[in-house]
Amino acid sequence: MAQEASHPFDQALHFEEEGETQVGHTSPAYANMIGPYGGLTAATILKGALTHPAAIGEPIALTINFASAVKEGHFEIKAREIRTNRSTQHWFITQSSGGEIVTTGTAIYAKRRETWSSTEYQPPAMPDFDTMESMPRGSKPAFAGMYDIRVVGGESQMFGAKNEDGEPTAESLLWVRDNPSRPLDFLSLVAIADIFFPRIFVRRGTFVPAGTVSMTIYFHAGEAELRAVGEAPLIGHARAGRFWNNYFDQAAELWTANGQLLATTNQIVYFKE
């Protein structure tokens, strides 16, 4: 526990309770170009409900809407319990910074029971984590240093990717884990779900201003399953559907090395030109 509490991710998600509000502080370690890394903001929103005394069950779905950049300094999280049924619970969560709402989220919690189960997607075939090189942080924003990312095909596949036929593609396969490593939980899984660089960079091989506007994560594992993953790296698979007039969609899956689909995630991303 002492080790966990000292991880920069846990420090970044340390909130103080002030009545119905939780007060946090932006983290230089997870800074993006403007404001915090979106994955950290997503985890911040989830934590607003996760630590609420009224919460039941475990998260099954989370949507985060990035309305504006989180300003450096303090922010406030408010989790509003919208409705609690026998086995599901709905939350509306806001993050305010400088007196204005900058992020909204809806989270759904559920008590699950064991059922018939089946994984329909094929787990990607991957080279061994240990045989691949970590992407250097280089000139990337601070948060990129907080993840060990190993992209199939090397870093060139993140800026101007080619498919097997040598044609431009928006698809990436990678390994990812926290750096330094940290036992997986819902919060770090949510943060990792945003680790896929904007597909516009991958597809066009050039940097254009871009930023996630909304992101949705569906969870296909519970707390016990995430705990069992421990500090092992995850496999990430991402692609895009359509780039059109300032926005594109991005879809991704997160897998364990042994083929367990932990989460599916989608986002819609702004791009300038």
Added chain:
Amino acid sequence: MAQEASHPFDQALHFEEEGETQVGHTSPAYANMIGPYGGLTAATILKGALTHPAAIGEPIALTINFASAVKEGHFEIKAREIRTNRSTQHWFITQSSGGEIVTTGTAIYAKRRETWSSTEYQPPAMPDFDTMESMPRGSKPAFAGMYDIRVVGGESQMFGAKNEDGEPTAESLLWVRDNPSRPLDFLSLVAIADIFFPRIFVRRGTFVPAGTVSMTIYFHAGEAELRAVGEAPLIGHARAGRFWNNYFDQAAELWTANGQLLATTNQIVYFKE
């Protein structure tokens, strides 16, 4: 306009303004087994913001959380403008029925400009609409009669689908349009995005209690592009990622006949066993 107003879909989305609230009424034509067809509820939530005098631009993303069944009779829609930036706008919308919130939604609007564009997914190869048979309504709930659905492989592919190798699959390809036909707009597109029967029926070939808990739609077309589609049928392609302990995810695309990707949509669905 007279013709449009008389379509049952437009009747179902007729609201009366009462101050900040819009009051609607459940529609027998779009009834599901319990409460209204989820696609109609999704359109109801979008309409809450779409008709708001403060709305700017066009919808780019919509998430609807189905917290409880909408009770028969009147319901109230409240659209709260969370934040308006230069080119984007964030909404939180609630639907109340019997004095309790039954549905929540977040919608993002944006003013788009023309940019570099590219469709990354392959449009599905489809038999001609006219050569295929409409799925009979049979014993399905009322709303199924409000759509002309033509499934590749026939109705048997909706309950116990097999892939090319003869193995069970959760994947479907279909044509769909309103019945009677109606010019496409954001509202009907949102409703159509929920037309894919729960993948659990498709995959297992049996009926189990199931219901959508949350649904997200990303729009890849504007009002003018939707208007150009007119009353032509759309191509729908749906699949599932993982069924696990009461919940599964479902992903789908909606295409025009000539390969324009109009929307990508995802949902997480409850199933009982």
